[in-house]
Amino acid sequence: MFPTRTGHRRAAAAILAAALLAPLAACGGSDDTDATDGADATRLTVLAASSLTDVFRTAGAAYEKSHPGTEVTFSFAGSQELAAQVRQGAPADALVTADTRTMESLAGDTGEAVVIARNRLVIATEKGNPHRIRSLTDLADGKLKVVLAAPQVPVGRYSRQILDARHVQVRPVSEEPNVRAVLSKVELGEADAGLVYRTDAATAAGRTDAVDIPDEQNAVASYPAAPLNASHHTDAAEAFVTWLSGPEAQKILRDAGFQQP
Incomplete structure (x- = not known):
């Protein structure tokens, strides 16, 4: 069957549309290149x-x-x-x-x-330090909920180092995967105290208190x-x-x- 006049018109329209879309496709490719250039950072x-x-x-x-x-x-x-x-x-x-x-x-x-x-360690306590914690030896009080970082974590290892040096036995209610988790437990009231870095305690000033540990009893991270x-x-x-x-x-x-x- 031979194509009708209508068929010829449709074919011509398709060819024209393809010709018009070709430059747009080229522009799209250029945009992609620009995006790549912008991603050169x-x-x-x-x-x-x-x-x-x-x-x-x-x-x-x-x-x-x-x-x-x-x-x-x-x-x-x-x-x-x-x-x-x-x-x-x-x-x-x-x-x-x-x-x-x-x-x-x-x-x-x-x-x-x-x-x-x-860095050095401090004792983080609840805001106002309601249990009147003053030193590392106070952490041995069995009535206190003390949280430490796990021993595999640097701050956890430092914590045990300074506690052992003072012969202070602490049974932590939890052992956390990092120092921020320790601080969070204290900040949320889930622990009475925890050993954290001085700089971390400073980020929670106003929400927790920090008790300094003398340099001679402290560890340097x-x-x-x-x-x-x-x-x-x-x-x-x-x-x-x-x-x-x-x-x-x-x-x-x-x-x-x-x-x-």
Whole structure:
């Protein structure tokens, strides 16, 4: 059967529509390219100890401002969890832990590590310190609900270190996966006291109280940072770790209560 006049008209319309859509398709391809060009920013993923949550958000914003074209994303967790992520091959560019032991256990997975800050412990209590806790020895009171971080967590290990040195026996009502979880238990009234870093206690000022521990009875937490060997942005990861030891980052850390490395 030969095509009718109507058929010819439909075919011609289809050809014309295709011709009109071709430039639009080309524009779409150009938009995709522009989107790709806009995505040229280097995206760094930094695994960082939970106690760095607040200060690193500030530091990350400062770094992005002074390093256009670089975006920094943080993943916060207990140092032992971060180490497990690195061993399992989680995609990341740099690592910052709350102790040197954890970092040293990953020596085959990281570049050179440098300590960027130090910290100390305090006793976090409910607001107003209703149980009148004054020292580590007070935590031995069996009537108190004391929460500690798990012994695998750096702050949990530091906590047991200073308690053992004073021969203070504490049976925690729970053992938490990171320092922020310990602080949260106290803040929510689920515990009467807990051992946390001084800087974490400062983030909850007004909602909890902090009892200082004398330096001679305290422990010093060191925070090493290192680029990860598996990073796809090696130069950028090394640049970020170097920046953490520089004056801008060090001022941010000091303002947040961290001690000099």
